[in-house]
Amino acid sequence: MPSRRQERVGKRIVQELTDAFRNLKHVDLGFITVTRTEVSPDLRHAKVFVSVFGDDKQQERSLTLLRRNASKLKGIIGRPLGTKVVPTLHFEFDESIATADEMSRLIRDARSTDAHPEPLTEEEIAELAAAQSGPKRPERTGLDVFETAMQDVDAELYGEDDDDETLEDDPAWRPINLDELPDDDE
Numbered sequence: 001m002p003s004r005r006q007e008r009v010g011k012r013i014v015q016e017l018t019d020a021f022r023n024l025k026h027v028d029l030g031f032i033t034v035t036r037t038e039v040s041p042d043l044r045h046a047k048v049f050v051s052v053f054g055d056d057k058q059q060e061r062s063l064t065l066l067r068r069n070a071s072k073l074k075g076i077i078g079r080p081l082g083t084k085v086v087p088t089l090h091f092e093f094d095e096s097i098a099t100a101d102e103m104s105r106l107i108r109d110a111r112s113t114d115a116h117p118e119p120l121t122e123e124e125i126a127e128l129a130a131a132q133s134g135p136k137r138p139e140r141t142g143l144d145v146f147e148t149a150m151q152d153v154d155a156e157l158y159g160e161d162d163d164d165e166t167l168e169d170d171p172a173w174r175p176i177n178l179d180e181l182p183d184d185d186e
Helices: 004-021 056-068 070-081 095-113 122-133 142-160
Strands: 031-039 045-053 089-091
Touching: 004 031, 004 070, 045 056, 056 070, 056 089, 070 089, 089 122
Parallel strands: 045 089
Antiparallel strands: 031 045
16 A cells, blocks of 8 residues: 555656646647556656557557656656656556446447346336246235235234224223323422
8 A cells, every 4th residue: 555655746746747748749649648656665666557548559659659758757747746756657558447448338238238228117027026936926015015014013013913903992091191190200
């Protein structure tokens, strides 16, 4: 794990190289983006990951040009970097953007060949569930499901009660009046 100093120097290198690329006018360089850096613990070397817009030929040409002119770029960023030692720059092509593009393409392709590009309706889900579960169960919807669940909870908590008698029907039952309860001080 890089130290905070390595991270600070790495971020500063990204800023300075981005500014340098903005000011450089070279035909073969192409459109370059510095994506990240990895700075060695002694701050003498920095691996600079770049992304180049264009085809493979343009990318190779730009990367070769960057590697060939690494010492000049080191000189350009040296003074604004403000460190005692300016890291030697080692340019690498950042594969993460190409990998992300490939993953996005694969996801798009999978979605385009999907049998159900739209979300399933409740009826389709019920049909699929019935096909998976085997024998057909009675269809329950909305409130029926809630009432059944509440009955299951009541049965679990209070045991099976086949009587339809409620507490209000019990002559011994009466609601508690909070005003009639004794105070804790008494």
